[in-house]
Amino acid sequence: MKKANTPSRRRGDLMSPACPSRDVLKHLTSRWGILAVVALQGGSTLRFGELRRAIGGVSERMLAHTLQLLEGDGMVERIAHPVVPPHVEYRLTPLGREAATRLRGLAEWIEGSLPRFQKVWKEQGSADRLAR
């Protein structure tokens, strides 16, 4: 007897252009996706405004949009309290917490390696390429 043919159980392949896993990658590594997940990392629940202040430079528009993408991927849970000045909280789901582990590792490595990057930038005058 053959195994059940359930494509939904198959592993993704990021090197294939049409693989849905590329969407997840896109959402997670969008400009604000990583920062949102990292900011929520730690299990704490954050209000929209708190999250916005935690992530420097993000506009309300983009934060809301980014959170919707992550919610759509089941990595962020949105808890809206039906009060009148809206009160909305966000927190990571178990799936989101797994992603956060990897992203936090990347984020901390970048932060800790900044001196080395600055050394590289200084040694090879590559400011022109990096300016943008």
Added chain:
Amino acid sequence: MKKANTPSRRRGDLMSPACPSRDVLKHLTSRWGILAVVALQGGSTLRFGELRRAIGGVSERMLAHTLQLLEGDGMVERIAHPVVPPHVEYRLTPLGREAATRLRGLAEWIEGSLPRFQKVWKEQGSADRLAR
């Protein structure tokens, strides 16, 4: 008395809008940045064309551009042989290999978790949001 002001030795802070570490994050998590680093992971040297074939869907233009950014950050080394049909090889630097470790972890987690994402997408009809 204030502390010594040596910004070049200070750790980065991704939550600060003006921190240079955001540039590194941007380059690494650009659409093709992660895939290029992951494709080069393993220490092997790859020619431009091989790399292009390994990463499905990338145009020559964008691959060259992405590699320049990563080279500017000291994560990719470009070895050009002065022959006439151009022969160029790429490989990760030690810094790039450190990044690759984190990115590979993220990539493999996404690939392995795809079934769970597909389950989420199916349960909550969020196809509209993810379509793009």
Added chain:
DNA sequence: TTACATTCCGTAAGTACCTACAAAAAAGTA
């Protein structure tokens, strides 16, 4: 001579992103 190979850079054109601004909701306060 013509065609081909390989990598990269212009240019133009289209698409997607991002920001700023304003609006909406309903109850509480002055």
Added chain:
DNA sequence: TACTTTTTTGTAGGTACTTACGGAATGTAA
């Protein structure tokens, strides 16, 4: 009444990203 609060959405406008296409280089093959 007028104003405040918090979150989200709509719009317009600009910026950045992406792709497609052509060109350059120069030995070798047809």
